[in-house]
Amino acid sequence: MAANDPGQPLHPSTGLTTNWSTNLPTPPSALAIGAHPDDVEFGCGGLLAKWAEGGCTVHHLVCTDGSKGTWNPDVNVAELAARRQDEQRDAARRLAGARAGEVRFLGYVDGELDSDLAARGRVALAIRELRPSVVLGHDPWKRYRLHPDHRHAGLLACEGIVAARDPHFFREHPVPHHRPDALLLWEADEPDHAEDVSDFVAAKLRALEAHESQFESTMKAVDHADLDRFRARITDRLGALGEPHSMRAAEVFKLIDQL
Numbered sequence: 001m002a003a004n005d006p007g008q009p010l011h012p013s014t015g016l017t018t019n020w021s022t023n024l025p026t027p028p029s030a031l032a033i034g035a036h037p038d039d040v041e042f043g044c045g046g047l048l049a050k051w052a053e054g055g056c057t058v059h060h061l062v063c064t065d066g067s068k069g070t071w072n073p074d075v076n077v078a079e080l081a082a083r084r085q086d087e088q089r090d091a092a093r094r095l096a097g098a099r100a101g102e103v104r105f106l107g108y109v110d111g112e113l114d115s116d117l118a119a120r121g122r123v124a125l126a127i128r129e130l131r132p133s134v135v136l137g138h139d140p141w142k143r144y145r146l147h148p149d150h151r152h153a154g155l156l157a158c159e160g161i162v163a164a165r166d167p168h169f170f171r172e173h174p175v176p177h178h179r180p181d182a183l184l185l186w187e188a189d190e191p192d193h194a195e196d197v198s199d200f201v202a203a204k205l206r207a208l209e210a211h212e213s214q215f216e217s218t219m220k221a222v223d224h225a226d227l228d229r230f231r232a233r234i235t236d237r238l239g240a241l242g243e244p245h246s247m248r249a250a251e252v253f254k255l256i257d258q259l
């Protein structure tokens, strides 16, 4: 292939193309939609911390109750779900401080999320009520993704925007329609947008570490040395993502701004 073909990968290992964009202006408000408590922090925690520092109000919408997030077969799932809500609220405060907005939970059972019409209506209602300028979510088209909740949460973010923006969808909603300016998908199958989070890696880690119930199953951290290795893994990953863009650390996304 010709090196200058627009959109063609120039660097096979990074998928770096000629038409990447970087660093959106800080929006007045953002809504991050995750399948489980902690998904938002993994997907876009650095960016949300950066935007919050710039004055953006940061809202969270978590689709499931996170009740499968343990390796302990004897856990009380109601207690785990309640604990994970507390952890999510703490993480939201750690990310955004005074700019932390609402933290909402749809409460679907972990592992059983479906992108059906009822769920789409609930996501659309949240978008219409919170009126975010930017929505962030999982890329539902990530190839070889196994976890159904991540796929469905991604679809709900995309389809929820379509329903929220058009006035004839869900006319029973008590609030007017709302069209966000942009959608950013994390874990993107074809990322084309990088955000410099060099100064916000620590904030992302602090927010991730609010999810103490996940230390064993997700962070693989049962002691301080493990936690240090987890921090190093995340830091290294963000550094590698930033390198092609001359950033010390980056989070990368698929940007969709024709909404």
Ligand SMILES: [Zn+2]
Residues within 6 Å of the ligand: 035, 036, 039, 150
């Ligand atoms: Zn998840």
